[in-house]
Amino acid sequence: MRNWTPVKNHPNIYEYQTAKGKRYGVRRGFKNSLGKADEFTKSGLKTWRDADIILKRFEADLATGNIGAITSQKVTVDQYWQRMSSRKIKLKIWKESTRKNSTNFYKGYLKPVFGNTYLSDVTRSSFQSFLDGLAIKNLAKSTIRTITSVMLAIMNNAEYEDVIPKNKLKGMLIQGRAAKDLTIQTTDYEKWIDTAENILDKYMLSLVYIGCLGERRGELMGLRTSSFKFETDKNTGEERCAIKIDLQRTADELNGTTLKTQSSYRTLWVTGEIIKNIRYAITTSDNIRERNNINANDHWLWLNEKGSPLHPYYANKLTKRINDASDMQITPHMLRHYFATKGMASTSADIEVMHWLGHRNLQMTADYTRPTAFESLELYSNVGKDLHDFDGTKHK
Template sequence: MASVIQKCKTDPANRNHPCEKVRCGHPWTVRYREPGGRTGRQREKSFPTKKQAEGHGLKMENDKREGTYLDPKRGAVPLKVYAEKWVARQHLAVGTEGVYDRAFRLHIFPALGHRLLSTLRPEDIETLAREMTAAGLTANSVDAYMTPLRSVCKAAVNNGDIGRNPFTGAKLPKLPSKAVDDKRLPNGQQIQDIADEFRRELALSVWLMAGLGLRTGEVLGLRVGDFGEDRVRVRRQITRGKGGRGLLVGPLKHRREGDWRDVPLPTNLREAVAEHVATYGTGPDGALFQTGTGKYVATSDFATHFRKVVKLLGHSWSPHDLRHWFASTALSSGLPLLDVSRWLGHRNISETADTYGHLTPDSTGRAIRVMDGAITQHRAGLVLDVAA
């Protein structure tokens, strides 16, 4: 059992020993053993009052009985140190590693990196989110940058380094609906207008994103060998290196190295690719798009040029809206949700349904006709008898 003492009265090495006052005001120390009986390591902690020391002792003994005991010193490590060791143990895709690096370096470590892991509380998470929002980040961006910190805290709980996840009970910015507003997307003529104003050696990328539903990094990672007669095999994406330095060719989002997906290739885009190659040639490893110095095009450079073009046209679309146009056009035309989800490379079909499900053709009238036919054929007599 835990014992509570005042070292000023029992420990000759204590600077206040010997203390003969009954109410001296010196600290009270609780001593207890970690799980394991007599073989458990002895721990002690001091408190200003006897009541606080006794309360801590009771908690430690109770935690041992219930099997929830945690070494108080395990979480006494700066968040930055703990997180860096956690990242070093993970098997992260290069794109994910870059995102995590930016989140820690730009937002998490400056605000909380010096704090001991065990001292983090829900209010700290809320304060960090509020500071990100004040800096101009959207709710989606805040959620994305919180992801690595959330993973670190979850791992710390699972590893027994902290007893409570500071994200539990923390109120973060409410995420907007994932549903895409098709009324705010560019139409076909406006996409052509963007392509007409784009740098000529990159103009084809605009229609490849819109016609194939590709992400920016995916379209910039295309190579001539990826194109078949009626489909494109999407194998890779261009991402930024750790610390924002350099470009990397990595696996697709949500996929492992070597994974790929096939996307139907419209005939006119296949012909446009052939014309593009004949005019501009290819870049490294047969890359479809290249810089003036023969290197891969950076996603950040592409996005900057895209914003300049759409601003010139008087709009505010992002490159991702081209991908949305592909999905909305395919689904509103009656193509199966499962197929569209696979072509987009979503993690699962629920992501596609949450984002684009409202764009599928309304089946209400068809459902009425189907059920009327079934009821009339199989249950008409009973329905009429009940109604009568």
């Protein structure tokens, strides 16, 4: 490298000799988009004034945050992912489960293909080709959509921080295998519940009954004895129970953590036979703690015989036991979809179903519904009474 000599009274401007005479250059240190020390250089200028113009232009860009176009040439997708994920973890923007899932999708699908690619070199055509390849491999459309969302998070964040001028990956075409059918027909549900009643003890049957109320699995397994409040309706004399959903337990957060979204915090009110199951579950868990001399601050509702809270995945283990005995395939999440379908098909207002499920908007609730045979036939019958002639007959 040529011997650069500082130009007196002009910081960051240097002069050096070439075969064609004296030339000037700029050398200016700064922190790049990754927060690391970097250096801007420019050489081959014929006068110190030309160098001064280049330097002032760079410093103006640096002051206004418009150096993304310069530094993005040196930032790879993987470098930016490391920075973005570290920041989200440090500021607790991500839950542990979100971090884990996002990292798995990034490392499993995006990093092998785009990790060493500069952010500025990721094009719509290259990413669309990548998505099409995943569809050809028969990945589910929902999985490809999640992979896309991780990449969009990287690019959106880079655009927001002026690392790239624009996220070019918005509105990509996502194909893929259809999602698994989560429909539960009414007759199948009734058979499944009958099987549960025949093979489970009353405590575990209570877990199933309460789990059929549409909660998320983590919310169901995060219930405590303090989650329930009983009272009597002053007008009807009927007992009712408030179920407060304000905590969830997951495989990563066995001691409980915050809920998925703000709208997930809610209170469910129930009446009738389900209250007997709730009271029985509370009494049973209290008795288990007493037998094991446990005086815990958090009185979890679902315990094993030693008084330890059941693992959050136990709900899946329990449904599998019923599945094996009934020759059916139903999961806790399918029960949540079934409740949504029944709720939307009932006379209740859609917005009430939305609040019950803890959704942010009605579209999310609508996406949970499935056209069961019972609801479809009921709709056909009701509409047919009004339009009279679906089958060529007239109703009087």
